Amino acid sequence: MIQKLFPFLRWWPLSGENLRADLIAGITVALVLIPQSMAYAQLAGLPAYYGLYAAFLPGIIAALWGSSNQLATGPVAVVSLLTASALMPFAALGSEQFVALAILLALLVGLFQLSLGLLRLGVVVNFLSHPVIVGFTNAAALIIGLSQLNKIFGVDKPRSESFANDILAVLAQIPESHLPTLAMGLTAIGIMFYMKKKVPKFPGVLVAVVATTVASFLMGFAEMGGSVVGEIPSGLPSVAMPVLDMSVLGALISSAVVISLVGFMEAISIAKAMAAKTKDRIDPNQELIGQGLGNIFGSFTQSYPTSGSFSRSAVNLNAGARTGMSAVFTGLVVMITLLFLTPLLYHLPSAVLAAVIMMAVFGLINFKAVAHAWRANKHDGTASVVTFVATLGFAPHLDKGIMVGAVLAILLYLYRTMRPRVAILGRYGDGTLRDLKVHPDLPTDSRIIAVRFDGSLYFANVSYFEDAILEAVSRQPSAKFVLVVGDGINQLDASGEEVLHHLVERLKDAGVTLVFSGLKRQVLEVMRHTSLFEAIGRDCIYATETMALNAIYEWLKVDDADGTFCPLKPQTADAPV
Template sequence: MDRFLPFLLWLRVYNRKVFTQDLVAGLTVAVVLVPQSMAYALIAGLPPVYGLYAASIPVIIATLFGSSPQLATGPVAIVSFLTFTSLTSYAKPGEEKFIELAILMAFLVGIIQIAIGVFRLGFLVSFVSHAVIMGFTNAAAIIIIITQIPALLGIKVEQRELIFQNLYEIAINVPKTNLYTLVLGLASIGIIIGLRRINRNIPSALVAVIIFTALSYFLSFESYGIRVVGNIPQGLPYPSIPYIDLDLLDRLLGKAFIIALVGFMEAYAIAKFIANQTKQKLDVNQELIGQGLANLVGSFFKSFPVSGSFSRSAVNFQAGAKTGMSNIISACFVIATLLLAGPLLYYLPRPVLSAIVITAVLSLIRPHYFIHLWKTNRYDGISAITTFALSFIMKPDYAILIGVFLSLSLFLWRSLHPRIVRMSRDPISGTFVNAEANNLPICPQIEMLRPEASLYYANVENILEEIKNIIKDKPALKYLVIDGESINYVDGTALEVLYDFCEDLKNLGINLVFVNVKAPVREAMIHSGFLDELGKENILPSKGYAIGFLFKSLDHQYCAKVCPYALFNECYTVKDYVKFEPAENPIRSIYEGLSKYEDVDVYVGRAYGSLILKANSIELDLRSQDFYTDGSAIYIPSTKVVKKMGELVSLGSLCNKKDCIMKNGFIYLGSTTQEMVENLKKIVKS
């Protein structure tokens, strides 16, 4: 029963204390909801009273049947804007037919949302990326502001489908500006923004409404050519079945589907945020049903499409709302306004409502978001910018569709061409990291790669082609190690292709090895027979273990004579260098030589046989085990860690190739004390 009637969950624990908290929160939201809902009706191209209709019954229904008690449903800017742009091709805003179509749109949106929720298809929302929505939201906010300019100037313009056409209409009518209307609109914007900066808890929009409605009543603003709201029917409309235009139904369904998804995404985003704060369980499908019922039932009471409001939900939550009763109280306040305050709202100036709209959507314009998105994820940045740009040159619902298609296409591209990371051992941490990102050398005989995706029929060929390009210029390669850390799944087709790839590598004298293989992937390898071809000995538990195990089978002559690196600890066991015996340790003679130079702060820790050099924010701590010899000269490993301005870096990264001689992964110090002293000075002063 609780699943179908979720309000029973909070009704069972209801008490007087909770009611007091809900009452305060409900009234706090109500003083925002009344002026805002009337303003958002203007965005939808409807008379202001329809905003009050949308802020009454739908709010109650969404609260009773949704899974988020604190979610404040009602008119919202983006859904109102989509409603407006979806219908302008079929009727003129404000006319009877336009109103009928807006109510029909709420009916269709409700049916779609309920169907998605009942059939538990809430996952469909995931196909509309956040980048697309944010790109559209930024564009919509700008377009909404432009659509309110005529009301702010006191001029009448013919509404066009595209925003550039509307801008042209506004431009040619600017000479007809009513200065009284303009001053009133700018004053309203100033009051709303000013009060917000003084104290965000002040209901600035309501204050502007009260002030200018009173002035309108006493000063007769209408006589100055300032438009007012006019007659508002008292009370709620009688429930009636929405008029269904069969000729337009098929064309409205697609637009209703977009409104249903976009509207729910906005509602779900704030509901999820609140649920994370309150630790409440949020059911995406139940929330869809709640939002759908709000739109469906609301259409019988002359409501246009509604959704969850981010701003009002935040106010509701911060005001201390505990249950859905706070929203019911807000709705009752709106109903009381319809019953009692209709005659007073007659004198409310239209420019004030436009000012409320403009100040409300200003916060939706976030240019920094595009910069952030471009830096963090180039593909999402492309989706957001494309959707933003298209929203200005075509109908917004088409822009969203193209944006969704583009984001899905880019997602598929990333899935088909995942990143393959070349890995090497970090000399500082000793862990295996991205070699290219950290500018680290790679072992000529062992290539370690990490595909950052699961392997399946669509991407395995691309992945292996990329791997072939990586290893084609490595004639000394003995082992290709695949790190399975990011491989959560592998299908039959991928295993067949890997089988052939493994054979091809063997023919080239290269062994394929897997590390960090997850249990489901290993099971698939066993059942497909791929493991028999690969060999159980080529499945190893970790990267570090793999290096120790595989190093034994490398060409050690190549390591000693040809390889210029000493990447692994095992490398030092086969290089033509041996560690000094303690009796031969050169620390004392180097210290004595360095002590002659006053510009280098050096001292020796005799108890531990160490030598510390400090200069230019560099600290080099040399110990007996750091010195190697080839019989004629002394060397230290290029992987030796030093401190530079408090950070750990490798010695090799400090050495200027013009000043330091690098040989097979070692730095040449010299064959005499004087030569070693000179080279160490160069290192710490580099």
């Protein structure tokens, strides 16, 4: 019970070797996190130093109460962009009201995630299917990258309800680019690209930031009209209750739900991928609690919504992190930066932060994953493509794009389950029953219809099942038995039980007996709890298709010389199930 309340106790006792590994990993992650967090804060529409606030406490809390030993929590690109798109209708970017709403949004996100975790409802994130997330991530990465173009070229970018028009306005201003700003941005991209190719284990982001900041100071970049981070308040963020703005609270709840689910999907995917390498166990509900507490505590220290970062988690793992203490050390380095090192960031060009964002999100673009989803299942591929297009079309309101994709994925799933596969079967050479559509030459018996139903029998598809059985009987009027191979039936609800009851009686009136084989325990329990078991009859329910066929042929008084459909010698079944 104590370890459930304080899951970080699993790290203890801490060995000197683990502490050294975690210290090195924590410092390495911090060197990437500090410039990234400032860049992502600007992406969220906040002053850059709010990224440092979000990088300080949430990561520590999420590691202490999460289940992953290597997950690095803090500002991330997609959540930052979702934050900006959620708040733009209510306040001007960067304004005091905008900042207050971003902090309130972090509280709402944290409360929702914590509630899901405490109620053990981590499975709710499955409503955002992987293909939907893939489509959304690709679109969001393109939007994020394009949204930084104006900072690279040093031109203005309008903010309107049409992201496409805003980008076209930026492109129209390219001839008026501020050349020193463009040079800074391209230099930073060049350095990071070179470091990634030649020295991938070294934080290229840090090298780019240090080099361009020094260059900016020496050349007087700010005096030349270049945009820099400017003065950052020294000291830790103040501790204060988020301001509850009741006028927009209701409108923010839907955005908080979307950010919670998208952020957690990203975090849990990363955590599971790393756990596969480290052989650790990941508890999604505990991870929800950690992420939720991180956002809640962060909102009291001026943080906007955070989540697990793919790039920094990979850095953490590759740097040798053993436990969540690495995240604690990362937070301590951020704290030291806030207390003593903020003056060094004054001359950091905004174009460099834009370059950091662009290099980070380019790695999120993966059109091969969309193609893979299409090859795996056309419905999943459709959901992925529609999500991608909808997210681009609704930009900057990204939450609408992912909601369209999520709803479409659910509708397509329901459509599939409403019309599951119903196969008419023939007898294969090895005695098993196979689909006649695949093997049309298999022997059959005009007195027996064998059907396999690949799906649960519930309210949405039970009528389809009934129609399929009645249609098969109408096509084979000489049939005396209908054998339903029920190995694929995983569930039977009240609607399914009612329709089956009527179907049994209707077929009996027509002189046709309905026989079942391979029914699972949960289906049989529903039948026993109702009168369906007695209506079907114990002698018409069998454990295997072979037992069912033997019983049918015993009833028909047919021996193995009279037909090829059932080559096994008929036997009287001892016990049906």
